[in-house]
Amino acid sequence: MGTRQRFAIPDGWVARGFRFEVEPTSAEQPGRIAQSFGSRRFAYNWALAQVKANLDARTTDPAVPLLAWNFYELRRAWNQAKDAVAPWWRCSSKEAYASGIADLVVALHNWSDAKAGRRAGGRVGFPRFKARHRDHGRVRFTTGAMRLEPDRRHLVLPVIGRLRSKENTRRLQRLAAKDRARVLSMTLSEQGGRLFVAVQAIVCQQPQTPSQPQTRCGIDLGVGNEWAVVAHHDDTIERIAHPAPWVHTHTQRRRVARQRSRRIVGSRGHRQANAKLAALDRRAANLRTQSIHTLTTRLSSRYGTVIIEDLDVAAMGRGMGRRAFRRTVAQAGIGRVRPTLAYKTAWAGGQLAVADRWFASSKTHHGCGGYLADLTLSQRVWACPWCEQTVDRNANAARNLRDWTGPVAADSDGDRDVQRGGVAAPVPLVGDHGGQAHAPRGACEAPQDHPRVAGATDIRTDPGSRSKGRNPEQGYQPASAHKRSLSW
Ligand SMILES: [Zn+2]
Numbered sequence: 147m148g149t150r151q152r153f154a155i156p157d158g159w160v161a162r163g164f165r166f167e168v169e170p171t172s173a174e175q176p177g178r179i180a181q182s183f184g185s186r187r188f189a190y191n192w193a194l195a196q197v198k199a200n201l202d203a204r205t206t207d208p209a210v211p212l213l214a215w216n217f218y219e220l221r222r223a224w225n226q227a228k229d230a231v232a233p234w235w236r237c238s239s240k241e242a243y244a245s246g247i248a249d250l251v252v253a254l255h256n257w258s259d260a261k262a263g264r265r266a267g268g269r270v271g272f273p274r275f276k277a278r279h280r281d282h283g284r285v286r287f288t289t290g291a292m293r294l295e296p297d298r299r300h301l302v303l304p305v306i307g308r309l310r311s312k313e314n315t316r317r318l319q320r321l322a323a324k325d326r327a328r329v330l331s332m333t334l335s336e337q338g339g340r341l342f343v344a345v346q347a348i349v350c351q352q353p354q355t356p357s358q359p360q361t362r363c364g365i366d367l368g369v370g371n372e373w374a375v376v377a378h379h380d381d382t383i384e385r386i387a388h389p390a391p392w393v394h395t396h397t398q399r400r401r402v403a404r405q406r407s408r409r410i411v412g413s414r415g416h417r418q419a420n421a422k423l424a425a426l427d428r429r430a431a432n433l434r435t436q437s438i439h440t441l442t443t444r445l446s447s448r449y450g451t452v453i454i455e456d457l458d459v460a461a462m463g464r465g466m467g468r469r470a471f472r473r474t475v476a477q478a479g480i481g482r483v484r485p486t487l488a489y490k491t492a493w494a495g496g497q498l499a500v501a502d503r504w505f506a507s508s509k510t511h512h513g514c515g516g517y518l519a520d521l522t523l524s525q526r527v528w529a530c531p532w533c534e535q536t537v538d539r540n541a542n543a544a545r546n547l548r549d550w551t552g553p554v555a556a557d558s559d560g561d562r563d564v565q566r567g568g569v570a571a572p573v574p575l576v577g578d579h580g581g582q583a584h585a586p587r588g589a590c591e592a593p594q595d596h597p598r599v600a601g602a603t604d605i606r607t608d609p610g611s612r613s614k615g616r617n618p619e620q621g622y623q624p625a626s627a628h629k630r631s632l633s634w
Contacts, residue, residue: 155348164318164345168309178306183283185238187276189246193220194273215254220247239305245286284335292332294319301343303332326350338424355495362451364548366540367480374441377544389437395430434479438486446490453547454484456503501550511537512545
């Protein structure tokens with residue numbers, strides 16, 4: 147919201163987001179949707195022009211008062227000016243203009259906060275004017291005729307009207323019908339030729355307890371062949387494979403990107419290649435999201451305490467080594483595991499503990515305390531210098547995390563900088579910070595079977611192959627993807 151005021155959520159309620167893919171139900175709807183997107187963009191650009199003109203005037207004459215970067219002020223100015231600058235304004239909902247102005251106010255504050263060092267994360271540029279080809283269409287509605295239809299297949303937005311949801315809206319509709327959910331806003335957006343409605347709601351949630359509230363588990367995340375290694379309460383080790391379809395999708399993506407580079411910008415072939423690329427990207431993103439959600443839901447509903455390592459994912463993606471490695475870091479999406487776990491453990495009644503970034507979970511032998519200082523990145527198995535046992539790197543790290551007894555940081559606000567990918571202190575490249583930041587080089591290209599270590603019960607899960615049958619993304623269909631991208 148552009149107001150910079152936080153909506154106070156009543157006790158016993160939590161804020162939740164729901165996202166549904168939708169499609170238009172009438173022939174004139176695509177036009178109205180495009181108009182709403184354009185109206186939002188117009189109001190954004192208009193307000194930005196006011197702000198820029200004001201800043202320019204102040205550089206020449208400091209006596210000019212500063213225009214308040216305030217949603218209500220700017221909206222009032224818009225309402226006074228709209229008859230002159232946009233006599234057609236009645237064709238869209240007033241919410242479309244308000245959402246553009248609200249987004250600009252957020253963007254301006256992000257810029258000034260980043261400049262003053264009040265905001266975690268990377269640098270933020272001054273807001274730019276939006277062009278139709280650069281800005282992906284979106285519009286947010288906070289009031290008016292917006293609701294979920296009782297048939298659980300349709301959503302209604304002001305001015306735009308009824309949209310058909312491709313997915314059953316039951317998970318939200320039944321709560322709303324029982325007054326256990328209140329819709330705060332609905333955002334219609336376009337991504338890769340598809341339309342989505344994101345519903346922001348507050349939901350009344352009964353307090354829950356995990357099935358094993360007294361127990362704990364440790365998760366070690368990596369970007370290699372083993373995406374996550376979980377040390378369970380009963381000392382079983384679960385290895386979750388890096389979902390293989392990502393690699394496959396990436397190979398296809400390279401091919402299509404090369405195809406597109408040979409085509410003339412603006413031609414039909416170029417548009418087709420673009421639609422193909424968008425479909426592949428969406429598939430990779432969906433696979434990633436699914437792996438993250440299945441893992442985090444399972445762990446948070448079972449354990450009272452989940453322990454995870456404090457990874458500097460942003461630094462991993464920024465700095466280290468080959469492009470292929472940095473890409474793997476981004477593709478693995480491990481930066482999203484911790485924020486997801488943070489809210490899910492809170493809902494499930496458990497807690498998330500974050501082990502210290504300098505905790506040597508990989509280099510310390512769980513059980514005997516032996517320490518191998520010069521463990522290299524490529525060593526997946528090492529011999530303990532004290533007890534001379536063979537130590538499996540990832541399983542050992544997960545066990546160490548599970549039995550972590552250091553200060554438990556309540557992860558209420560800490561997940562915010564992970565989500566934004568920003569951490570203040572840079573991490574030394576080959577420092578001792580738990581090791582898992584450094585996956586063995588080439589591990590994703592040349593998967594090798596993991597040596598068994600005595601005493602470990604291994605469970606292997608492969609989210610990629612298991613989800614094949616149920617995956618909503620049924621592969622790529624060029625004709626329909628193309629048609630979809632042109633349909634509105
Ligand atoms: Zn040992």
